[in-house]
Amino acid sequence: MIDYRSDTVTKPTKEMLDFMFKAPVGDDVFQEDPTVNELQQYVAAYFAKEDALFCSSGTQTNQIAINVHVKPGGEVICHEESHIYKYEGGGIAKNSGASVRLLPGNRGRLTLESIQKAVNADDIHFPVTQLISLEDTANRGGGAVYDFNEIIKISTFCKEKGLPLHLDGARLMNALAVNKVDPKVYAAEFDSISLCLSKGLGAPVGSLLLGTKQFIHKARRVRKVMGGGMRQAGIIAAGGLYAMKNNVDRLQLDHQRAVILGENLQQQTWVSEVFPVETNIVVFCLKKEKQKENVIQQFKDQGILVSSFGDGMIRLVVHLDITDEDIIQTSNVIQSILLN
Numbered sequence: 251m252i253d254y255r256s257d258t259v260t261k262p263t264k265e266m267l268d269f270m271f272k273a274p275v276g277d278d279v280f281q282e283d284p285t286v287n288e289l290q291q292y293v294a295a296y297f298a299k300e301d302a303l304f305c306s307s308g309t310q311t312n313q314i315a316i317n318v319h320v321k322p323g324g325e326v327i328c329h330e331e332s333h334i335y336k337y338e339g340g341g342i343a344k345n346s347g348a349s350v351r352l353l354p355g356n357r358g359r360l361t362l363e364s365i366q367k368a369v370n371a372d373d374i375h376f377p378v379t380q381l382i383s384l385e386d387t388a389n390r391g392g393g394a395v396y397d398f399n400e401i402i403k404i405s406t407f408c409k410e411k412g413l414p415l416h417l418d419g420a421r422l423m424n425a426l427a428v429n430k431v432d433p434k435v436y437a438a439e440f441d442s443i444s445l446c447l448s449k450g451l452g453a454p455v456g457s458l459l460l461g462t463k464q465f466i467h468k469a470r471r472v473r474k475v476m477g478g479g480m481r482q483a484g485i486i487a488a489g490g491l492y493a494m495k496n497n498v499d500r501l502q503l504d505h506q507r508a509v510i511l512g513e514n515l516q517q518q519t520w521v522s523e524v525f526p527v528e529t530n531i532v533v534f535c536l537k538k539e540k541q542k543e544n545v546i547q548q549f550k551d552q553g554i555l556v557s558s559f560g561d562g563m564i565r566l567v568v569h570l571d572i573t574d575e576d577i578i579q580t581s582n583v584i585q586s587i588l589l590n
């Protein structure tokens with residue numbers, strides 16, 4: 251099966267597994283795991299952030315960040331289709347007791363203008379706005395990348411208002427491969443960043459939370475409370491370290507391959523629209539919404555797994571287990587799909 255359901259389906263290569271097998275380990279709750287410490291230091295330095303914390307998932311890093319930034323009854327501003335709201339099981343309410351202000355925005359991205367209007371005035375009727383959260387790349391936007399100038403405008407506004415700015419950077423490395431902004435320059439605009447190692451980077455497990463020393467100190471406590479303190483976590487952290495050192499430069503290959511799929515889909519009579527392919531995600535809309543299950547099944551019958559993405563939309567995600575041959579085969583399958 252050629253699996254495009256997500257970039258989370260990648261399996262560690264032999265080289266990555268060897269590296270994990272040899273990793274020195276210790277008790278990370280005592281902060282004594284040398285590999286976890288190395289990963290945290292490496293990624294903190296990569297983004298010129300003071301500190302980093304290795305966590306089990308991107309949901310955990312996002313939820314910890316929200317919990318540190320927000321008090322119960324406060325409000326988080328985010329895109330209406332953002333992962334922190336839509337795909338984290340109501341965690342903002344459950345873990346942090348905060349309310350959410352959902353904003354529309356072009357392909358998963360917010361603008362300064364929409365944020366400015368949504369920050370509540372100091373009025374006892376309104377929840378106190380306590381956090382702005384952006385997602386780059388934006389999953390529901392089909393892997394859309396923010397214009398860095400918009401991020402600077404948003405962060406400048408947040409600083410003026412004393413509001414923390416969080417980044418759900420599950421696919422941040424994909425965004426940086428496209429916007430070509432220096433990671434240190436980019437990261438300076440955010441108070442906290444969540445970065446997934448288990449998506450396009452191809453590590454089996456883990457995410458990192460980045461921020462100031464003080465922020466990470468608080469985050470470490472929240473991680474423990476959430477049951478996320480791990481012991482000899484160096485075994486899995488090594489996969490992340492290997493990924494950061496070996497799998498970043500190759501991301502543009504995934505992007506080029508995704509473009510080929512997008513161009514091919516665009517030519518099909520049964521496709522009404524393909525979202526602009528900016529990174530490794532291809533989202534397309536069917537002319538006839540009702541044919542979605544049929545299309546997914548026809549792909550499956552020919553050895554290709556794709557996923558439903560809501561109303562008449564299908565998503566394909568390219569990742570490091572997808573080869574050029576897979577792309578050729580997929581293009582043939584796309585052309586063979588029959589619909590009436």
Ligand SMILES: *Cc1c(COP(=O)(O)O)cnc(C)c1O
Nearest residue numbers: 307308309310333385389418420
């Ligand atoms: C995958 C993803 C996450 C984190 O997901 P986990 O499965 O919890 O690691 C967060 N945000 C976005 C946009 C994602 O795509």
